Amino acid sequence: RKEVEQDPGPFNVPEGATVAFNCTYSNSASQSFFWYRQDCRKEPKLLMSVYSSGNEDGRFTAQLNRASQYISLLIRDSKLSDSATYLCVCLGAGSYQLTFGKGTKLSVIP
């Protein structure tokens, strides 16, 4: 079983739609979680951290379910500029290494 698993997509959604990405992780000792965004031929950039109580940043909402070892990202009112690959990332307890999922590709269509 891969350590961090994501649906690779692609997700093709119209502008204004709401889209949700899911991610599961296998290391129950993972302590910190993040969503990164990677545009085509660019470097990954931090989108948001994921907190146990869930957190929101504008149109983006992240949720964590430790019991199910599951992380989600919800994007509301999708914009063309949201088109990118979204990477689910976990940091193990006492570890300095991040484990990256392979990413979910999103295309927002006019």
Place this chain on the structure above:
Amino acid sequence: NAGVTQTPKFRVLKTGQSMTLLCAQDMNHEYMYWYRQDPGMGLRLIHYSVGEGTTAKGEVPDGYNVSRLKKQNFLLGLESAAPSQTSVYFCASSFGGQPQHFGDGTRLSIL
């Protein structure tokens, strides 16, 4: 504010040649990392460093060496390049337990 800077941006090598990729960060981060990213494989950790003078192996270290002589620099070396090392290489840095900041990558082709 430069953040993480990688040089060169692009390079084409012949099989058997050697080269060094340079990563520099100006955020005073303790930890630095080298990844490679290949289609369908996601980001894979090659080597990392938790401080000046220290290095450790990641998931795919074979064929690469690293050095961290100064806190702000992390060098990745290919002693004898192979076509399988054709990839996009990303350097990243962070404080411990914090999200990593990435450089904009080096596209390396081995012929």
